Amino acid sequence: MTARPWIAVAAATFSSLAITVTLPASAQSSPQPKLRIGFMLPYSGTYTALGVAIENGFKLHVDELGGKLGGREIEYIKVDDESDPSKATDNVNKLIKRDNVDVIVGTVHSGVVMAMAKAAKESGTVLIVPNGGANAVTGTMCAQNIFRSSFSNWQPAYAMGEVAGKQGKKKAITITWKYAAGDEMVAGFKEGFEKAGGQVAKQITVPFPNVEFQALLTEIAAAKPDVVYSFFAGGGAVKFVKDYAAAGLNKTIPLVGPGFLTDGTLEAQGEAAQGMLTTLHYADGLNTPRDTSFRAAYAKSFKLQPDVYAVQGYDAAQMLAIGLAAVKGDIGKKAEFAGAIEKAKIDSPRGTFAVGKSHNPVQDIYLRKVDGKENRMVSVAIKGLADPARGCRM
């Protein structure tokens, strides 16, 4: 036999062997382990409903994808952050160090989210923020592994200032909780309002999460501003809007705010909220096929109407799904994971948006008017509004 035919016979023999040989279990490609997602959200206190809506929205999208992201099954680990900044570092470290999560989704409260961003930045764990608007998260603290599916506090606040100023209001009083979200939502309003010719005469604050407003409403009535701008959310928003109306102020001084003042709260606020104008990146009555199908699916799953928090949770899952699809579930490929989200157009119920360089949504801000149980869209107050992302160096 010449050399060449022998090689051909040997090759044929080995290749047929290869077909019939069974590899030992250790050599077979094993499925990737479950992706561990840590929800750090408020499940108690004034922001409870917001945390639940975020979790619902997130899970709705995961279910739409057949329960897997990037080919990996999911395991959820939950921590109640109680909207308490003093417990935030311990809580987030439990998820990172004890529970070894791959991704953290959270939270609602700006003070808590700051501690989460710090821990995520130090550990490199992926963090997707589905609400907490603290400007610094996508400003001075911005990082390759930190993303926001919601808003910065500046965005809806600035828009409301511009709207109120353009309506010809000259003198405003602001009232909010004394913490990062309240401070930043007042600062954003002031910036937009003063640019449009208005003046903020007085800034009133209440410790978070207090809801004793009586004496402050008397002070507002005496000062007779053209408009009152306010940030409260969840249970606090219900109480403030009702107290404002009970004091008769809604008949004489319009109450406006970022949309958190009336989102997910109208059932409880009822008559007290009627006619109120707010600005937000979501609204009722968008009437797009995307929003209509999202709302129908959410209502079917949870027997509830979705609100802005549900949308933000849903979009957090969309962003995670996009990043994980690009790396086939290997979340350790940080640059590719981040690059995929940076390039994406997120097909949100609110309308399509992209994240800017700082990883915060660049999005339309709607002017809405309360009509019955809806925050009806009146107009687009500002199209494609990007946060200034002050101090972000990536």
Ligand code: BEZ
């Ligand atoms: C915040 O703390 O960032 C926040 C809480 C509720 C609604 C909106 C913002």
